[in-house]
Amino acid sequence: MPYTQDIVDEINILVRYNLSTTQEGIKVHKTATPETIAATKRLYDKGLVTQEDGGYLTTLGHEAAEQAQTVLNLLNPA
Template sequence: MPYTQDIVEELNILVRYNLTTTQEGIKVHKTATPETINATRRLYDKGLISQKDGGYLTSLGREVAEQAQAILDILKPA
């Protein structure tokens, strides 16, 4: 199954998290693009983040974010 635009948008949110600490979250403001706001809400609905507008990664969210960042590191141009 290829990545859908929704999945790409969700991955783009997840790779914004700083994985070196659990004390830092993100906040998606109401002025963000509708795609970003919707992606953040979907991540919340899936149990990957703690708030509808960002917040912190859940345990599952951290695992997924680690994988997303690893994929990005592997695929980015040399």
């Protein structure tokens, strides 16, 4: 199954989280792109983040963000 644009948008949100701490979240403002706002809402609906506009990662969200960041690092080495 190929990635859809919606999945890519959600992954782009997940890789913004700082995984070295659980005390740091993100806030997606209403001035963000409609795609970013929608992706964050979908992550909330899937139980990966604590708020519709971002918030903190849930346990499942932390696992997903770790894997997303690992894939990104493998495909785009520094």
